[in-house]
Amino acid sequence: MKVRGHRVEPGEVEAALTDLPGIGQAAVVARRRADSDAQALCAFVVPAEKAAAFDEAAVRAELEQSLPSHLVPSVVRAVAALPETASGKTDRNALPNPFGEGVDEPGTVVAPSDAPGPGPDITAVTAGIWARVLHCEAAGLDPSSDFHKLGGDSLAVLEMLTALGEDVLGGASEQRFLDRLGSLSGNLTLGRVVEALEELRSTS
The missing domain is CATH 3.30.300.30 (ANL, C-terminal domain)
Incomplete structure (x- = not known):
């Protein structure tokens, strides 16, 4: 395949x-x-x-x-x-x-419920992407984990965005997430990223 x-x-x-x-x-x-x-x-x-x-x-x-x-x-x-x-x-x-x-x-x-859900396990998928990009253990990540404190630079942020776009978001939502990420850049924690992803999926 x-x-x-x-x-x-x-x-x-x-x-x-x-x-x-x-x-x-x-x-x-x-x-x-x-x-x-x-x-x-x-x-x-x-x-x-x-x-x-x-x-x-x-x-x-x-x-x-x-x-x-x-x-x-x-x-x-x-x-x-x-x-x-x-x-x-x-x-x-x-x-x-x-x-x-x-x-x-x-x-x-x-059958899915009437209320929109987050789709695939967004926390697990996002943690897996962070682990891959930052070369750390996904099991050691929690909502307070900070992307930059874990060694993420601007290139790592771009790599994360690309992976999230492929694994979680559709093309239409990717730019909206990028815009939202700008307000999170000073405090880019796993919990806040997941929250933003779930909000975008629920409104898409």
Whole structure:
């Protein structure tokens, strides 16, 4: 499959996921974002028995240590089991689109509520991007984490914006976020960035 101009072998990403402690099975697919025509890499994983509570940000941070950035899924969702075809193979076509629908049991779509939600886990996605750009651990980030104090310069801010535009925002919202970011530049914390992203998604 091709995602964001890069050739992606799902098996390579799935192998990296199942190599992580606490993950028993994995399936990787490309799904279209609700607010654009862009395809994003999405992973569905089945936690191993007796595994600790699933932490999407921690999983993405681990993958960033072993995979190129274009192979790190934008979204990683834990499910009870992967859907199967009649022949017992993983039915990737039955996996939902996490950008437009909720995920409960595999193959079961949870209808979105009337109130607009933040879409994919914006905090986890943003923390993963910060970890990649700033070369730090996503698991160590919290809402008070300051981008500049963690070593982010103007080039790092541009890299973050590009990644957020691809992974969270559509093209129409990207400029609005850039305008909003100007007022946050003196106090660019993870919490304030996530708040701005969620506000833009709710009004888009």
